[in-house]
Structures are given as structure tokens and as C-alpha cells.
Amino acid sequence: MNHPAKKILEAHNLTMRFGGVTALDSLNLHVNEGEILGLLGPNGSGKTTFFNVITGLYRPSSGSAIFRGKDITGASAQDVYREAITRTFQRSRLSLPLTVFDNIAIGDNRRLDTGLFFNLFQRKQFKSEYDQVVEQVNQLLLTFNPNLAAKIFEPVASLPMIDRRRIEICRALISEPDLLLLDEPSAGMTHDETAEVMNDILQVRSKVKPFTIVLIEHEMGLIQRMTERCIVLNYGKKIAEGTYDEIVNNPEVQVAYLGQE
Numbered sequence: 670m671n672h673p674a675k676k677i678l679e680a681h682n683l684t685m686r687f688g689g690v691t692a693l694d695s696l697n698l699h700v701n702e703g704e705i706l707g708l709l710g711p712n713g714s715g716k717t718t719f720f721n722v723i724t725g726l727y728r729p730s731s732g733s734a735i736f737r738g739k740d741i742t743g744a745s746a747q748d749v750y751r752e753a754i755t756r757t758f759q760r761s762r763l764s765l766p767l768t769v770f771d772n773i774a775i776g777d778n779r780r781l782d783t784g785l786f787f788n789l790f791q792r793k794q795f796k797s798e799y800d801q802v803v804e805q806v807n808q809l810l811l812t813f814n815p816n817l818a819a820k821i822f823e824p825v826a827s828l829p830m831i832d833r834r835r836i837e838i839c840r841a842l843i844s845e846p847d848l849l850l851l852d853e854p855s856a857g858m859t860h861d862e863t864a865e866v867m868n869d870i871l872q873v874r875s876k877v878k879p880f881t882i883v884l885i886e887h888e889m890g891l892i893q894r895m896t897e898r899c900i901v902l903n904y905g906k907k908i909a910e911g912t913y914d915e916i917v918n919n920p921e922v923q924v925a926y927l928g929q930e
């Protein structure tokens with residue numbers, strides 16, 4: 670695929686220390702606008718910490734993060750969200766008794782600015798906004814996975830793992846991000862289920878908006894199929910960068926992975 674190599678996200682000497690542990694060690698990397706980038710590395714190499722620092726969960730010890738030329742180092746999670754960066758988490762963060770709709774709509778922080786007064790006393794306007802959100806969630810589900818759209822008002826607890834993962838991804842997509850950070854979407858699912866969910870994401874990407882993706886994933890088949898470029902971390906540093914074929918044949922990457930066993 671031919672993308673203009675415009676940088677959407679840059680990390681400059683990004684460092685994150687937790688006491689004596691250096692999770693990110695002067696990390697330098699960039700993500701190109703419109704690409705699907707694989708972020709790889711052995712367990713504990715700093716992948717999730719990178720997402721946590723970018724999305725405002727942690728303030729880095731030093732270094733900077735730049736999104737579309739704007740410094741977002743240490744910005745709050747809410748501010749990062751407003752820049753149109755969203756993410757999923759390795760462990761499920763769904764509210765099981767709530768419906769599919771509730772769990773997805775909650776991801777649209779743009780609508781969290783109405784106070785109690787509005788919700789209690791502006792009933793007509795509240796109802797009309799609510800209907801708009803239902804329509805928005807329904808449209809997303811129809812594009813993402815029409816079978817799930819049919820279950821929009823069912824409680825999440827009644828749904829299988831694959832649908833729960835879809836809901837988490839839709840929660841990150843409902844605000845129409847420009848950059849989606851996916852943290853190990855295959856976790857807890859079979860090969861085939863993961864492939865299905867990835868196809869759903871590609872479907873939204875081709876029909877709604879060609880957003881950029883950074884994909885943390887241990888399943889190499891998925892990385893091979895989905896990504897155009899990969900970056901490999903080890904001990905919080907970038908040790909390799911290139912296409913899937915280039916990084917799997919890179920001796921330093923092979924040592925990093927083998928050294929783990």
C-alpha cells in the first residue's frame with residue numbers, strides 16, 4: 670500500500686521508570702499516518718507502557734511524545750482522547766451486566782459534558798441526544814459486525830468472548846479516532862476468532878475512515894497479515910524496525926526472543 674510517509678506520532682527519548690525498573694529507555698520511534706504498525710517484543714519489553722504513556726495513564730520520566738506535530742507529553746487521558754487517539758486494553762474492561770449499547774456508548778467521552786440538571790430537566794433534548802447515540806452505535810455495529818448489531822440491547826454477560834472483544838474495539842472506535850492503539854487483541858481467543866475480529870476492524874477502516882493502527886501482538890501470523898511495518902522493543906529500547914520479513918530475520922530480534930526462554 671502507498672501511504673505518504675507523514676508522521677502521526679513520534680516518541681523522542683521517551684523514558685519511563687518505575688522505581689528501579691526502566692520500562693522505556695530513551696525510546697525513539699515514529700508511526701506514519703495511515704499505516705498499520707506492529708509493536709513487538711518479548712514479555713516486559715515496554716509495549717503496554719508505551720501505550721500507557723501515550724494515552725496519559727503515566728507521565729513519562731523524561732522525553733517527549735508528539736502527535737501531529739503537537740507535544741502531548743504528560744497530557745491527561747481526556748486531552749489525549751480529544752486529539753482522537755483511542756485504545757483497547759489487554760484485559761477486558763467491560764461492564765458485564767450492562768448492554769452492548771451501554772458499553773460502547775460509554776466510550777464516547779465527547780458526550781460526558783452534560784450535567785445532572787440537563788439530564789433531569791431537559792428531558793426532551795436528552796431523549797433526542799440519546800436517540801442520536803443509539804443511531805451512531807447501531808451504524809458502527811452494522812459496519813463492524815451486523816450480527817452484533819442485532820444484539821445491541823443484550824447484556825454483555827450473555828455474549829461469547831469474541832463478541833466481548835468486538836465490543837471493546839467498538840468502544841474505542843465510537844469516537845472515530847485517527848489513531849487506534851490495540852493491545853493484544855488476540856488474547857483469550859482462537860486463531861479463527863482473532864482473524865474474524867481483525868477483518869471487522871479492516872471493514873470499518875475501509876468503509877468509515879482509514880485510521881492509523883498500532884498493534885501490540887504476540888501472534889506472529891497476525892502481525893504478518895495485518896502490518897505494513899514493525900518495530901521491535903527489548904528492555905524499553907527499539908532494537909529493530911522494518912517489514913515483518915525483515916524483523917523475523919533480524920539476528921538481534923531472534924536473540925531477544927530466544928533469550929527469553
Ligand SMILES: Nc1ncnc2c1ncn2[C@@H]1O[C@H](COP(=O)(O)OP(=O)(O)OP(=O)(O)O)[C@@H](O)[C@H]1O
Nearest residue numbers: 687690691692710711712713714715716717718719
Ligand atoms: N505500573 C507499573 N509499576 C511497576 N512496574 C511496571 C508497571 N508497569 C509496567 N511495569 C514494568 O515495566 C516493564 C515493562 O512492562 P510492560 O507491561 O510495558 O511490558 P510489555 O512489553 O507490554 O509486556 P507483555 O508482552 O507481557 O504485556 C516490566 O518490567 C513491568 O514489570
